[in-house]
Amino acid sequence: QVQLEQSGPEVKKPGSSVRVSCTTSGGTFNNYGMSWVRQAPGQGLEWVGGTIPKFGSANYAQKFQGRVIITSDKLSSTAYLEISSLTFDDTAVYYCATPRNERRHVFDFWGQGTLITVSS
Amino acid sequence: DIQMTQFPSSLAASVGDRVTITCRSSQAISSYLNWYQQKPGEAPKLLITAASSLQSGVPSRFSGSGSGTEFTLTINNLQPEDIATYYCQQSYSTRAAFGPGTKVEVK
Numbered sequence: 001q002v003q004l005e006q007s008g009p010e011v012k013k014p015g016s017s018v019r020v021s022c023t024t025s026g027g028t029f030n031n032y033g034m035s036w037v038r039q040a041p042g043q044g045l046e047w048v049g050g051t052i053p054k055f056g057s058a059n060y061a062q063k064f065q066g067r068v069i070i071t072s073d074k075l076s077s078t079a080y081l082e083i084s085s086l087t088f089d090d091t092a093v094y095y096c097a098t099p100r101n102e103r104r105h106v107f108d109f110w111g112q113g114t115l116i117t118v119s120s
Numbered sequence: 121d122i123q124m125t126q127f128p129s130s131l132a133a134s135v136g137d138r139v140t141i142t143c144r145s146s147q148a149i150s151s152y153l154n155w156y157q158q159k160p161g162e163a164p165k166l167l168i169t170a171a172s173s174l175q176s177g178v179p180s181r182f183s184g185s186g187s188g189t190e191f192t193l194t195i196n197n198l199q200p201e202d203i204a205t206y207y208c209q210q211s212y213s214t215r216a217a218f219g220p221g222t223k224v225e226v227k
Contacts, residue, residue: 035216037164044221045156045164045207052214059214062121095163103169105211106154110163 002027004096004111011117017084020114022096029077032099035107036070036081038092048081048094052104086118122146122210126219132227139195141222143186143208152212153191155184158221159204167206168193200226 007021022034035050049060049070058070064083072079079096094114097107123146133139143153151171156164166175168184171191181196195202203226208219 037218044205045158045209045218047209047216047218050216055214061215061217097164103211104214105209105216106166106169107156107164107209108166108175113163 002098002100002109004098004109006094006096006111006114009115009117011119012086014087014118014120016086017082018086018116019080019082020094020096020116022079022081022111024077024079024098029074030072030079030098032102033104034070034072034079034096034098035105036068037095037097037107039095039113040089040092043092046092047105050105051079083116086116088118090116091118092116121215122149122213122217124208124210124217124219126208126222128222129220130223130225132225133198134227135198135200137198139198139202139224141193141206141208141224143191143193143219145189145191145210145212148188149210149212151187152210153184153186154209154211155182155193156207156209156218157202157204158207164207195224198224198226 003025005023033051036048051058069082096111099106100108153171155168158164172184205221205223
């Protein structure tokens with residue numbers, strides 16, 4: 001059974017950057033891609049971006065293009081989400097999520113979530 | 121990007137009722153539609169994939185239907201543990217997208 005373990009909560013100032021990590025255990029890392037989904041307080045789910053192995057590089061939702069980078073390190077089975085130029089609107093719980101097979105963007109497994117708070 | 125809409129945004133029903141949630145996509149997505157359940161403080165849980173395929177372990181009172189641009193999630197015989205927010209999500213595009221969610225409460 002795949003398990004996704006995310007890094008701890010962070011408090012950041014507006015204009016700064018943050019990097020969230022997601023480590024896979026119990027399965028082959030990034031075999032079927034990894035996505036990041038965020039949820040602002042009291043709001044719905046929002047897909048930020050993700051990878052599909054056969055396409056190579058990550059895809060991002062239009063509103064995050066140029067400000068978000070998704071990377072991964074096979075050796076440590078860890079995926080990363082980096083967000084730059086943080087604003088108060090980026091305050092949210094960020095989840096990593098991955099499929100169990102080749103069904104792209106079907107999220108069977110989820111991390112526990114990482115709360116990023118942007119505060120002056 | 122493909123836009124997803126859901127309605128109603130919230131509903132109140134009694135235990136034992138049948139509940140129906142509708143999801144629409146801004147363009148045709150065949151059957152690349154998934155449903156998730158999220159309870160407060162928890163990560164979402166995958167319920168249904170490919171519009172109508174119930175995931176292992178999900179009670180049979182949940183069902184999904186639809187294709188193209190309109191989809192439905194039905195909960196028959198609503199149970200107290202079904203109180204949650206439900207999200208549709210398209211996996212047709214390389215850029216996934218979720219609907220805004222439907223909050224189901226007990227009347």
